[in-house]
């Protein structure tokens with residue numbers, strides 16, 4: 001399975017968000033590097049916890065910036081969280097699909113960051 005490689009052109013232009021995104025790439029790779037079930041469980045927990053923290057931080061930033069697309073963006077976060085919860089539940093009931101997680105991370109890390117999160121960065125620059 002291909003690894004996630006951080007690139008500077010993924011930056012949205014906000015240091016907090018960019019630092020967290022880069023860390024998410026690292027945590028996602030740790031999941032795919034996990035060698036056994038115990039390690040996988042630990043890495044998944046770490047990833048899921050960090051995703052939730054990251055979303056909360058991003059949502060706080062959007063509200064501080066009076067970001068006009070806040071509600072839609074919040075909805076996108078909720079959808080991703082729901083998908084992660086399903087994957088987490090699958091892990092707990094021994095029906096875990098690493099491929100499903102990879103697809104979700106790939107779609108999210110690349111699509112959501114490059115499109116939706118970038119709009120937050122653009123809005124922040126305009127307001128300066």
Ligand SMILES: [Fe+2]
Pocket residue numbers: 058073077112116117
């Ligand atoms: Fe986001």
